[in-house]
Amino acid sequence: MKLIETPIDPEEIEKLEVGDAFYITGTIFTARDAAHEKLLEIDDDEVPIDPSKYAMFHCGPAITKEEGEWKVVSAGPTTSIRMEIFEDDFIERFGTKIIIGKGGMAERTLKALGENGAVYCQYTGGAGALMANAIKEVEDVHFLEELGVPEAIWMFRVEEAGPFLVTMDSHGNSIHDDVDQEVSKNLEKVKADL
Amino acid sequence: MNQDELEDALVEAIQKAVTSVTDETEDALKSAKNTEKDEGPKVQLDAILENIEVGKNEKRPICQDTGTQTFFIQVGEDFPSIGQLKEAVTDAVKEATASVPLRPNAIDPISDVNSDDNTGRFIPALHWEVVEGDEALIHVIPKGGGSENMSELVMMTPGKGLKGVKEIVLDRIAEMAGKPCPPTVVGVGIGGGADLAMELAKKALLRPVGEKHPEERVAELERELEEKANELGVGPMGVGGKTTVLDVKIEYAHRHPASFPVAVLPQCWANRQAKVKIDSDGKVEVI
Numbered sequence: 220m221k222l223i224e225t226p227i228d229p230e231e232i233e234k235l236e237v238g239d240a241f242y243i244t245g246t247i248f249t250a251r252d253a254a255h256e257k258l259l260e261i262d263d264d265e266v267p268i269d270p271s272k273y274a275m276f277h278c279g280p281a282i283t284k285e286e287g288e289w290k291v292v293s294a295g296p297t298t299s300i301r302m303e304i305f306e307d308d309f310i311e312r313f314g315t316k317i318i319i320g321k322g323g324m325a326e327r328t329l330k331a332l333g334e335n336g337a338v339y340c341q342y343t344g345g346a347g348a349l350m351a352n353a354i355k356e357v358e359d360v361h362f363l364e365e366l367g368v369p370e371a372i373w374m375f376r377v378e379e380a381g382p383f384l385v386t387m388d389s390h391g392n393s394i395h396d397d398v399d400q401e402v403s404k405n406l407e408k409v410k411a412d413l
Numbered sequence: 414m415n416q417d418e419l420e421d422a423l424v425e426a427i428q429k430a431v432t433s434v435t436d437e438t439e440d441a442l443k444s445a446k447n448t449e450k451d452e453g454p455k456v457q458l459d460a461i462l463e464n465i466e467v468g469k470n471e472k473r474p475i476c477q478d479t480g481t482q483t484f485f486i487q488v489g490e491d492f493p494s495i496g497q498l499k500e501a502v503t504d505a506v507k508e509a510t511a512s513v514p515l516r517p518n519a520i521d522p523i524s525d526v527n528s529d530d531n532t533g534r535f536i537p538a539l540h541w542e543v544v545e546g547d548e549a550l551i552h553v554i555p556k557g558g559g560s561e562n563m564s565e566l567v568m569m570t571p572g573k574g575l576k577g578v579k580e581i582v583l584d585r586i587a588e589m590a591g592k593p594c595p596p597t598v599v600g601v602g603i604g605g606g607a608d609l610a611m612e613l614a615k616k617a618l619l620r621p622v623g624e625k626h627p628e629e630r631v632a633e634l635e636r637e638l639e640e641k642a643n644e645l646g647v648g649p650m651g652v653g654g655k656t657t658v659l660d661v662k663i664e665y666a667h668r669h670p671a672s673f674p675v676a677v678l679p680q681c682w683a684n685r686q687a688k689v690k691i692d693s694d695g696k697v698e699v700i
Contacts, residue, residue: 238452278477292477295478321650322591322651343456345478345557346463347474347475348471348474348475381460384652394453395651398591398651398652410584413641
C-alpha cells in the first residue's frame with residue numbers, strides 16, 4: 220500500500236482521492252478541541268509547530284511515563300465532527316494537508332479541503348493498540364501543563380502508521396455524505412418490507 | 414474464599430476484556446472481512462483484525478477508551494461469600510487502573526473532578542441478580558463512551574406493536590451510522606419499565622456473538638433485525654459496506670398495558686468482556 224513520508228509534499232496530497240488508503244512514516248501531531256482553539260488564538264510566533272508539514276491526528280492518547288520517558292499505551296482516533304467548528308479556519312491559517320480522525324466531518328471542512336489541496340482520512344475507531352505500536356518515539360509535547368494529557372499537542376515519530384482511508388478529498392468528494400444518502404434510501408426500502 | 418485470589422482473578426479478567434476480544438467476536442469480524450467486496454470496508458476490518466493481534470500479543474488495551482467498568486453479577490442463593498464481592502470488584506478496578514493501565518474514566522458530574530481510579534459513586538456499575546445454586550458468576554463488561562452515547566430509549570405507543578419495535582431499532586442503527594464504531598453488537602431491551610428496558614438491553618450484550626435467544630420467537634426477531642440492519646449499508650466504521658452489525662441481541666420483560674419501552678444500546682466492534690466464576694469452595698476461575 221502507498222506510503223507517505225513527512226514533511227508532506229503538497230502535490231502528492233492534492234492527487235489523493237476518496238477510497239485511497241495509505242500509511243505514514245514520519246511525524247504526526249495530535250490535536251483535539253482544546254489544541255485547535257489554542258493554536259487559533261495565539262500569534263504566529265508563539266505557534267510551536269508547523270502544522271503544514273505533518274499529519275494532524277484527532278486523538279487523545281493514553282500515555283504513561285516510565286523512568287522519565289513517555290510511553291504511548293493506546294492511541295485511537297476521537298470523533299472528528301467536534302472539531303468542525305474550528306477546522307476550516309485551522310486549515311486556512313496553517314495549511315494543514317492531512318487530517319486523520321474518525322466519523323468524518325462536514326461541509327465547512329470539505330470546502331476548506333478543496334481550497335487548500337488537503338484530505339481528511341478515517342483511521343479505524345478503536346484501533347489504538349495498532350497505532351501505539353507504530354509510534355516509535357514521543358518527539359515532543361506542547362501545552363501539556365495548560366491542556367492536560369488528552370488535549371495536549373503530542374508529536375509522535377511513526378513508522379508505517381495506518382492504514383488511513385481517504386474519506387474526504389480536495390475534489391469535493393465525501394464518502395460520509397455518500398454513505399448517509401445511501402443509508403437513508405436503504406432504510407426506507409427495508410422499512411417498507413417490514 | 415481468598416480475597417486476594419479473587420481480586421487477582423478480577424484484575425486478570427479486566428485485563429483480558431480490554432486487551433483481547435472473545436473468540437466469537439473475532440470469528441464474526443473475520444467472516445465480515447470475507448463478506449466485504451470494497452476497499453473501504455476491507456481496510457477498516459484489516460485494521461481491526463491487526464489491532465486485535467497487537468492487543469493480544471502485547472497485552473495492550475485495544476482501544477484507548479477502556480470504558481466504564483461495568484459488572485453483571487449472578488450470585489447463587491446458596492453462595493457463601495456474597496459480602497466479599499463488592500469490595501473485591503472495587504479494589505480490582507483500582508488495581509487494574511494502575512496495572513493494565515486503564516484510562517481514568519470516572520468523573521464527578523457535579524464538580525467535574527476525575528477520581529483517577531475508575532471508581533466513585535455507584536461506580537464500578539454493579540448489576541446484581543440472584544439465581545439458583547451455590548456459585549457466583551461475574552461478567553466484566555467495560556463499556557466505551559462512544560457506543561454508550563448512541564443509546565436510546567423510546568416509550569413507544571403500544572399499538573405500534575412489534576413492527577414499531579423493528580422500526581425503532583433500524584431507524585436508530587441508520588441514524589447512529591459510524592459513531593458507535595461498527596460493526597456493532599446491538600442490545601435491544603423490550604418491555605418492563607424505562608429502567609428495566611435499558612438494563613435488559615445491556616444485559617443482552619453478555620450473550621456470545623452468534624448465540625441466539627433460547628426462545629425461537631425471540632431468536633427469529635433477532636435474525637430478522639440482524640439481516641435488515643446489514644442491508645442498511647452503514648458498513649464497518651461507517652464507510653459503507655455489508656457489515657453494519659455483528660449481531661442483534663434482544664431481552665424482554667412483560668410490560669405495563671399502557672407502556673411499551675424499547676431500549677437500543679449498541680456495543681462497539683470490540684465487544685469487550687470476560688467472566689470470573691467462583692464456586693462454593695472459593696475456587697476462582699477466569700473464563
